[in-house]
Amino acid sequence: MSIDPALRQRLHQLLRDYGAKVRALIEGHGLGQYGIDPADIEQEVRIRLWKALERDRNAAFHTSFIQRVVLTTVIDAIRAANARPVDPLPEAGETGDLAFVEPTAGPERSASGIEDFDRIMACMAELPERRRKAVALHLQGFSLREIGEFSGTSEEAARKLLDRGMETLRERLVVAGFGEFDD
């Protein structure tokens, strides 16, 4: 497909702007912690979208197509980062999550340890499935509206599931010796 220079410039500008937004979103959502470089993603997304435009103009118009291009690029980059050799894990006693585990530590330090986290997970596992899922999604930072949307329920139903789930979890955590957590 031949694109005249004015249109080419306009399309490149649009993709540049979009790439910058994608980069900001990657950084804002903390995806950089998974070993990917937001600048690389930005560039790769622009290249893939431009190729798609050259191949078929109509295909690039759909929102889902554009999203798919970006998500595929991000997931491919995370997969590549996971495949790269990683630095060796710190030895026991060095600074790290394991170092925070102390027999006399309070809930903060106890919960920092992997073992304690496993106990928290065990407490959550005792919850009924729908409540457990609502609690977990809440702890991951999703809103009641989002939890309702993902679960196929109303926001109000999600709120009830969450309230009951959190109440039960707190009770279990106290029993398990963790004390109370701010939430």
Next chain:
Amino acid sequence: MIKPGLANLYRRFTRRHAAAEALPQVDALLALAEGEHGASSERLLTEVARSGLHADLLRFARALSPESARLGVQLEQALDASSAGHQRDRRPLRSATPQRGWLRTAGALAAGLLVAVAVWSVQRGHMSAPADVAAANKPVPDRIFAALSERPTSGTTGKRDEIFRGDFKSDRIFKSSEG
């Protein structure tokens, strides 16, 4: 003592083993981000609940949606504006093209007509010349054989040749009876 938030701890620990986790399918991620329900999105939701990586990707996919929709609209507008501009550029060409076409057609017809007339003229010249020559050189019947047929048809014609006349008088010199 500052008590930690449970959510804070949960998010931190559910992101620790991201490298070992199976990555989500893009289609399932998109479906869940758009609130679609199905077996694959249910499975993914379970992963999102226990994996920080999946939760972050889902949140990212949702945040990406309005920006992607905006880009789609902008691309469409840019391409539409470009194609409209091309149509505007082409319009005068289109209006001029039929005129040129007519001129071309008329010219071709005129040229064809001229050629036809020329060919016809040449052919006519070639055809008529032998006819005229033939007509001009039409053989005159031999006079020897035409004598019989050249008898006058009217009674007021001139005298016939004497030598063949029936009332021919013999030579008087050799006429013995005359004396």
